[in-house]
Amino acid sequence: MPGKKEQDKELQELQEKLSAIKRRILVLSGKGGVGKSTVSTNIAVGLSLRDNMVGLLDVDLHGPNIPNMLGLKGTQPPVTPEGAYPVVYSPTLKVMSIGFFAKDNDAIIWRGPLKHRAIQQFLSDIIWGALDYLIVDSPPGTGDEVLSIRHLLGKVDGAIIVATPQDVALADVKRSIKFCEATQTPILGIIENMSGFVCPKCGEVINIFKSGGAETLAKELNIRFLGRIPIDPKLVEAGDEGKPCVEYYPESEPAKAFFKIIEQIEEILK
Numbered sequence: 001m002p003g004k005k006e007q008d009k010e011l012q013e014l015q016e017k018l019s020a021i022k023r024r025i026l027v028l029s030g031k032g033g034v035g036k037s038t039v040s041t042n043i044a045v046g047l048s049l050r051d052n053m054v055g056l057l058d059v060d061l062h063g064p065n066i067p068n069m070l071g072l073k074g075t076q077p078p079v080t081p082e083g084a085y086p087v088v089y090s091p092t093l094k095v096m097s098i099g100f101f102a103k104d105n106d107a108i109i110w111r112g113p114l115k116h117r118a119i120q121q122f123l124s125d126i127i128w129g130a131l132d133y134l135i136v137d138s139p140p141g142t143g144d145e146v147l148s149i150r151h152l153l154g155k156v157d158g159a160i161i162v163a164t165p166q167d168v169a170l171a172d173v174k175r176s177i178k179f180c181e182a183t184q185t186p187i188l189g190i191i192e193n194m195s196g197f198v199c200p201k202c203g204e205v206i207n208i209f210k211s212g213g214a215e216t217l218a219k220e221l222n223i224r225f226l227g228r229i230p231i232d233p234k235l236v237e238a239g240d241e242g243k244p245c246v247e248y249y250p251e252s253e254p255a256k257a258f259f260k261i262i263e264q265i266e267e268i269l270k
């Protein structure tokens, strides 16, 4: 392991590499499976469709599935002696994922102190160039991995917390909020995902579970509520087929909800 001085120098070099990125957004969730990657992907694609230059960074060590969600599975980012270039999804969206470097279905083994070094190495090697937004899909929870990523990113302009409507999920939201406070990360707001169900027959949104819990909590804690994304079977298909809904199904309920959220993000961080 390098000494403290060397580590500080490396951290400074990483900050210089990230300095041409205007806004850094960290997407968090208390646990896996709540739709954090879906939200990160659709926000990044949506922002890029509105003429922003966007980077999408997938550092979800346990389930780096953004390559799948964008139909980029099996793509190899160009690696040069200067570093690794993100994969170009479109003229305004560049994507980098830990998943690009894992063999099919390989569990990526990350252990203790090596983990922080490996994340740092990964972040340091990416050549982003100038970006309006970097969207970071972090691992679920508020453990060491997220802490490492938060620390390595230096300045973060805002965190988006993704939750589902059930009460149990709200305890996770509180943990994510505490994490942001402890790491001096401004909170952009909370998104309630899987909130209501879009009937495939009539298109109406039906509240099959209790919904609105995250919104009430946001009000109580004086945190911005960014919006609700309903459950839509189309979104699962879209994810599986690598077709983000904001691009392929812009008239769907989730896409409309995503665009409302994206407009708020642009307004808050303008």
Ligand code: ADP
Pocket: 029, 031, 032, 033, 034, 035, 036, 037, 038, 039, 063, 065, 193, 194, 195, 229, 230, 231, 232, 233, 235, 236, 237, 239, 240, 254
């Ligand atoms: P996480 O990143 O939190 O683990 P994912 O984004 O991978 O969660 O989502 C988990 C699964 O749920 C995926 O199959 C995804 O397509 C699906 N999903 C996420 N949000 C929705 C939604 N609003 N409607 C329907 N399916 C969804």
